[in-house]
Amino acid sequence: MRAADEAALHRVARRRARQDVQRKERVDVRYSVDEKTDILAEARRLGLAGAHLVGAIVMAHLNGDLTLPEQRTTTDDLVDELAALRTQVAKIGTNVNQIAHRLNAGADPHPVDTAVLAEAGRVLTLARQAVAAIDTTADVAATQRQAA
Known part of the structure; x- marks a missing residue:
């Protein structure tokens, strides 16, 4: 399953209230x-x-939130690929946070810990910037699709 398809399915299945x-x-x-x-x-x-899954997918299609494969546009794929990418980048940030937490948890620091913490902070900043850029791009793409 492509990341776009997975993201679309997950978004639709969770939306049904x-x-x-x-x-x-x-x-x-x-x-x-x-x-x-x-x-x-x-x-x-x-x-x-x-x-619930079947009902959510059917209702999403009827409401225009989920298109059949032959009805999808490249913008639909782009938005869903961006959602999947955002999830992956956010997981990187979570992992870096866990590394930093472990290193800051006490015990006797190793000489390399300072360098690792500095690098972890840099990677975390980059991950946050990437997530923000992905969010902005997905928002612009989704807004343009709705306007079309």
Whole structure:
């Protein structure tokens, strides 16, 4: 699965809000054993019920938030790739923070710790700048898509 597809699916599946009134209407759909297995595996990976995942995707499509593969534009792909990239860069920042925390946790410092902490601070600053640039770029792309 491409990062853009994964980001779009995750965004859509998490967006479907609970309602005050229980949903009671049903639409029956038939899947092959393999399709059902894939749906349930993806739902588990996202921490959702299978029905919630399917419902969220269908409603997102009906609301214009999720296009079928042949309806996607390059801007849709760009925004979703940027979302996936942002997640990856943010994880780098988290890892650098953990390294810095470990080095600052006490104990006897090693001579190299000062240099590692300085480099960690530099990398963390770069990661934050990258995340901000990605956010700005994704916002501009999404805004231009909505205006089109």
